[in-house]
Amino acid sequence: MTDPNTAKSCCDPVVETTWNVEDTVRERYAAGAQAVEPQLCCPVSYDAQYLKLIPQEIIDKDYGCGDPSKYVTEGDTVLDLGSGAGKACYILAQKVGPAGKVIGVDFNPAMLELARKYQPEMAEKLGYDNTSFLKGKIQDLALPLDAADAYLADHPIASADNLDAYHAHCDQLRTQSPLVPDNSVDVVVSNCVLNLVRPEDKKQLFDEIFRVLRRGGRAVISDIVCDEPPTDAIRNDPDLWSGCIAGAFLEDEFLQMFYDAGLYGIEILDRSEEPWQSIEGIEFRSLTVRAYKGKQGPCLERNQAVIYTGPFKRVIDDDGHTLQRGKRMAVCDKTYKIYTDPTGPYAGQFIPVPPLDEIPLDQAQPYDCTRAAFRHPRQTKGEDHDLTETNGGACCADDDCC
Numbered sequence: 001m002t003d004p005n006t007a008k009s010c011c012d013p014v015v016e017t018t019w020n021v022e023d024t025v026r027e028r029y030a031a032g033a034q035a036v037e038p039q040l041c042c043p044v045s046y047d048a049q050y051l052k053l054i055p056q057e058i059i060d061k062d063y064g065c066g067d068p069s070k071y072v073t074e075g076d077t078v079l080d081l082g083s084g085a086g087k088a089c090y091i092l093a094q095k096v097g098p099a100g101k102v103i104g105v106d107f108n109p110a111m112l113e114l115a116r117k118y119q120p121e122m123a124e125k126l127g128y129d130n131t132s133f134l135k136g137k138i139q140d141l142a143l144p145l146d147a148a149d150a151y152l153a154d155h156p157i158a159s160a161d162n163l164d165a166y167h168a169h170c171d172q173l174r175t176q177s178p179l180v181p182d183n184s185v186d187v188v189v190s191n192c193v194l195n196l197v198r199p200e201d202k203k204q205l206f207d208e209i210f211r212v213l214r215r216g217g218r219a220v221i222s223d224i225v226c227d228e229p230p231t232d233a234i235r236n237d238p239d240l241w242s243g244c245i246a247g248a249f250l251e252d253e254f255l256q257m258f259y260d261a262g263l264y265g266i267e268i269l270d271r272s273e274e275p276w277q278s279i280e281g282i283e284f285r286s287l288t289v290r291a292y293k294g295k296q297g298p299c300l301e302r303n304q305a306v307i308y309t310g311p312f313k314r315v316i317d318d319d320g321h322t323l324q325r326g327k328r329m330a331v332c333d334k335t336y337k338i339y340t341d342p343t344g345p346y347a348g349q350f351i352p353v354p355p356l357d358e359i360p361l362d363q364a365q366p367y368d369c370t371r372a373a374f375r376h377p378r379q380t381k382g383e384d385h386d387l388t389e390t391n392g393g394a395c396c397a398d399d400d401c402c
Helices: 021-034 056-060 087-096 109-117 119-126 145-154 160-176 199-212 238-242 251-260 333-340 377-381
Strands: 077-081 101-106 131-135 185-191 213-226 264-271 277-279 282-292 304-308 314-316 322-324 328-331 350-353
Touching: 056 087, 056 109, 077 087, 087 101, 087 119, 087 131, 087 185, 101 109, 109 119, 109 131, 119 131, 131 145, 145 160, 185 199, 199 213, 199 251, 213 251, 251 264, 251 282, 304 322, 304 333, 304 377, 322 328, 328 333, 328 377, 333 350
Parallel strands: 077 101, 077 185, 101 131, 185 213
Antiparallel strands: 213 282, 264 282, 277 282, 304 328, 304 350, 314 322
């Protein structure tokens, strides 16, 4: 049995092989764009009302393991990582409506061609055109690959100097005309694609998700996870790589990747009860996770408090704040807003206790968020608060008071 203390992580580099991960994935999915590949990923059920307008060719050649499109709203700008044939993008286009925008990114020319083929038809059916498909690598969302390819066509690499010039040009493209700019999207979605990225690039992949999200934005990712680390034999099988198996994340490690990238409010939205596949006793299944961007920034004291409503006696959030059920817990302004955001991950779990006299933001002093502290009622009401009043029985309805 493998020692779990020495077992390889899903993000450890694979043993050297005679094949290239990206080439293998590109070739497998190029074939999947030409003919249906039923073994590429596990079956997914989508809301039928959004499939009615989508061409059958796209539906047949879609490969995924979940449905993150459930978690977008009207008006969102959505980025789909590894958009493939475009089915998710065309579902999203209907959900975000004409006020929203959908951007699909894929590095496979055959899949991009298939997705773009139906853009005019879909725009006509919808009555608006809010979808675009861009060529790029999801672990390098700043680099526009079409522009990089155009440079290579005009400047073939025949020497080390040529190679250095190409890399310098790519850096310039990332800075001056990024494929996806910083802080530009409301939601990043992906469906069974992150596992196809090389292990050594996975940290950069999550950093890119964080970079492109706006403050308050969210990532909703469906992907394949495993309950034990894949063996070397699995990791070095090209068919299992392109088949979404060899690059699968460990369940808990998948969640940790969101945290390490700086996201918060991380939660499992869906986990398939039965494994999609079991290989060498290792179970591989679909997991859908949501996480938010927006906890960065200064901690400021504005005399705010929150009351955790339960059901647990106490909880600890991603930043180490300890919240005790029913207690007025002192929090900084940033944390107060995160906990009480009606559209955020903690909605409905906290009762806000704002101060009677609000401290202007420009007068707020730094607050030490590393300590767990109770907020005395006098801090929110004011030390000199001595109001005495009754509400005239307004809490009772008609003659129902006791």
